[in-house]
Amino acid sequence: MAPEKDGQIGVAAKDVVNQLAVIIRTAQIHNPTNVAVLSSIEKFVSMLNRLIWEAGSVELELVGDYFYLNEDRVRFSVEYLLNFDFLQREFKGRSLGRVHFLCGLKPEDMQHFVAAFLAAPHRPDPFESLSHALEPVKCIEVGGLRRIAEEAEHDIRRTVKRTYFNAVSFSKGVMKKLRAGEKVNIRRAKRIVESMVDLLLQQEDLLLGMTAIKNYDDYTFHHSVNVSILSIALGQRLGLSKRALMELGMVALFHDIGKTEIPPEVLNKPSNFTDEEWRIVRRHPFWGVKAVFKMKGVDATTIRAAIVAYEHHIHHDKTGYPRVRRLSDLDLFSRIVSIADQYDGMTSSRVYARVPMSPDRALSLMMKRTGSQLDPLLMKFFINMVGFYPVGSLVVLDSKELAVVCGTNPAHPLRPKVLIITDPRGNKLQEPRMADLTLKNPQGEYSLSIVKSLDITRYRVNLAEYLL
Ligand SMILES: [Fe+2]
Ligand SMILES: [Fe+2]
Incomplete structure (x- = not known):
């Protein structure tokens, strides 16, 4: 195997993402000034300062479904999967695409960031409010989420x-x-x-x-x-x-x-x-x-x-x-x-x-x-x-509709990306539609789930029609 070329940054990239998720999660449960939040902030700050010292600055960016740290895609890591997924949703919920840590970061800066981050979703324009709240903090810059057109x-x-x-x-x-x-x-x-x-x-x-x-x-x-x-x-x-x-x-x-x-x-x-x-x-x-x-x-x-x-x-x-x-x-x-x-x-x-x-x-x-x-x-x-349901699998949903799996979801192996191709009676849809199986109804239950997979070879489904 060719040797890995990454230095400190490559090794710590997933820890940076994970630790940021830990801070936000803990702060959501407790008060942002809680001692558990402060100690996770301290850990994050010392990790970040080491990287800033080495690379000049550290930029964490979300593009599509992936995080990038100083333009290197952050590697997939099974043990941190749920935290990655969580942070991704939190970023997207605020239309936040980029956080740039510039100089010697202090725990107070991060406390400020966390407070602004938590307050943002309750404002009419979450990203605007976050970016505005961070103006006094010189070491942290934020950028909006780039939409893939x-x-x-x-x-x-x-x-x-x-x-x-x-x-x-x-x-x-x-x-x-x-x-x-x-x-x-x-x-x-x-x-x-x-x-x-x-x-x-x-x-x-x-x-x-x-x-x-x-x-x-x-x-x-x-x-x-x-x-x-x-x-x-x-x-x-x-x-x-x-x-x-x-x-x-x-x-x-x-x-x-x-x-x-x-x-x-x-x-x-x-x-x-x-x-x-x-x-x-x-x-x-x-x-x-x-x-x-x-x-x-x-x-x-x-x-x-x-x-x-x-x-x-x-x-x-x-x-x-x-x-x-x-x-x-x-x-x-x-x-x-x-x-x-x-x-x-x-x-x-x-x-x-x-x-x-x-x-x-x-x-x-x-x-x-x-x-x-x-x-x-x-x-x-x-x-x-x-995934549990590989791309190309045919599944039946609890709505009795048939769907084709068109993408995996590493954070929720039982909830892949699916394309619904029939109505509940089995009639083919003229316009197949994508469904998000991770959506929940107001009662907190999943709106749509897979019941089981079917043997695609026994149904006349032209996968090319859906996957191309
Ligand atoms: Fe062979
Ligand atoms: Fe072969």
């Missing part, structure tokens, strides 16, 4: 689609070239993977949504792209640097490259494989290594690609194939790719498993394989990433 949203959807299909056409081209005995240039692959990494860092749900649409013809090409996207998304949860994510995306894109050696009549065979055919299919990890080394410009990444091509069907407990007598630990990237590979394989209607599984069934099967076939720690992150 609908137009920008439309553009980003187009970019996501373009990036995805560009990657698919690239992987098609690679297979063709290899079959024709031509050299493959990996420079284009690097550019493609870089754009996928960039998109995942800002618009994870949309790109993950693309991997959930499975009714494409060319399974093999979509599969390599999907595995690459799922691997990058998982790597991001693990806190890998952007450079490492790029390398991971590359090696994942090439994990099945050895399949070019499998005769098409075997690869595309509609019925079950014979023993002899299985023997051929199981050689694709060897052929993968050979194919990788045939590429132009072998470097550290291609060597890692060869390792992953070789190891991606070797299980966590060293069963699987190729059979290995003595093997040190599997490469981290192989373990990530093998999780992404199994998930995409099971949920796709590939040739040698005609009926795809619904995402939640695939996930529960993979959970049974945790520890034997799959790395338990990585699976924890993966389950957290795809």
Whole structure:
């Protein structure tokens, strides 16, 4: 794994967000001058001053669903999830997008901030009132929430689609070239993977949504792209640097490259494989290594690609194939790719498993394989990433309407983002509508909840229609 480049700021970023949430939460329960509030303020101030000393100033910004500290996205952290979610809602409730801590911060400054923060929602214009109240405090500046315009949203959807299909056409081209005995240039692959990494860092749900649409013809090409996207998304949860994510995306894109050696009549065979055919299919990890080394410009990444091509069907407990007598630990990237590979394989209607599984069934099967076939720690992150109801699941709500899951909600795994597609009688809606399952009615109960997930393969639901 590439070393993390972050210094003090990167390490403490999530603690900054968490500690600010702790202060606000405590101050909401007690009086802002309460001793518990003061001690959490003191902790925050000493943490911040260390960072200000190092970086000159510290700016915490909320963009979309993510916090950024001095322009670096604050890493996902399971233990702080509820506090992150809380702070995000509090910021949004005040249209607050940015807090800039400039000079030697004093506890009194933070006390002032907390008092203004708590008072703001009761004013006609919360942000205006907060910003006005903070004028005497020289060390803290605030900025409004930047709204992502609908137009920008439309553009980003187009970019996501373009990036995805560009990657698919690239992987098609690679297979063709290899079959024709031509050299493959990996420079284009690097550019493609870089754009996928960039998109995942800002618009994870949309790109993950693309991997959930499975009714494409060319399974093999979509599969390599999907595995690459799922691997990058998982790597991001693990806190890998952007450079490492790029390398991971590359090696994942090439994990099945050895399949070019499998005769098409075997690869595309509609019925079950014979023993002899299985023997051929199981050689694709060897052929993968050979194919990788045939590429132009072998470097550290291609060597890692060869390792992953070789190891991606070797299980966590060293069963699987190729059979290995003595093997040190599997490469981290192989373990990530093998999780992404199994998930995409099971949920796709590939040739040698005609009926795809619904995402939640695939996930529960993979959970049974945790520890034997799959790395338990990585699976924890993966389950957290795809959620209890993965993107692409079909669910029935307590209103009897059917909905498609189109985004996860890490803070509330049982309350993902959904798109309602039918009325309570099951009639298809002309205009599907998004529903927020975290909304509560005046009695404090959730307005809408998922009752259960349905097997999407048994309903005639065209996911592409909803997720694109
Ligand atoms: Fe494979
Ligand atoms: Fe695969």
